[in-house]
Amino acid sequence: MRIKLNSIFVDNQDKALRFYTEVLGFKKSKEIPVGEFRWLTLVSPDGHADVELSLEPNANPAAKTFQDELFRQGIPITAFEVDDIHAQYERLKQHGVAFTMEPTDAGEVSVAIFADTCGNLIQLYQPKT
Numbered sequence: 629m630r631i632k633l634n635s636i637f638v639d640n641q642d643k644a645l646r647f648y649t650e651v652l653g654f655k656k657s658k659e660i661p662v663g664e665f666r667w668l669t670l671v672s673p674d675g676h677a678d679v680e681l682s683l684e685p686n687a688n689p690a691a692k693t694f695q696d697e698l699f700r701q702g703i704p705i706t707a708f709e710v711d712d713i714h715a716q717y718e719r720l721k722q723h724g725v726a727f728t729m730e731p732t733d734a735g736e737v738s739v740a741i742f743a744d745t746c747g748n749l750i751q752l753y754q755p756k757t
Contacts, residue, residue, distance in 0.1 A: 637686035638746035704751035713754040
């Protein structure tokens with residue numbers, strides 16, 4: 629058994645798709661209609677093609693509450709590894725991305741946290757080598 633999917637809740641699938649592809653650089657993998665929503669997945673151009681990020685609508689009240697509480701408490705919903713956190717920070721700032729934490733030394737990694745415009749905080753991290 630392999631884990632091939634990481635799901636995050638988003639307040640708007642179209643807005644999320646634009647942000648994650650146009651700003652973060654992910655590539656759309658699947659878009660399958662499911663009722664009023666879509667099974668919408670992305671892949672990283674630098675990652676494994678069989679590991680996908682799913683943009684799940686937060687239409688379920690429990691999902692919305694979970695998402696809101698994580699955001700309110702400053703807890704990222706997921707994390708993405710980067711090779712150069714300072715370069716990514718500067719690139720994303722130029723795209724207007726709002727950071728809640730600038731690149732910060734956290735022991736074995738450097739971390740930064742930003743808002744994805746879809747109701748989530750996302751952590752970037754760079755392992756120290």
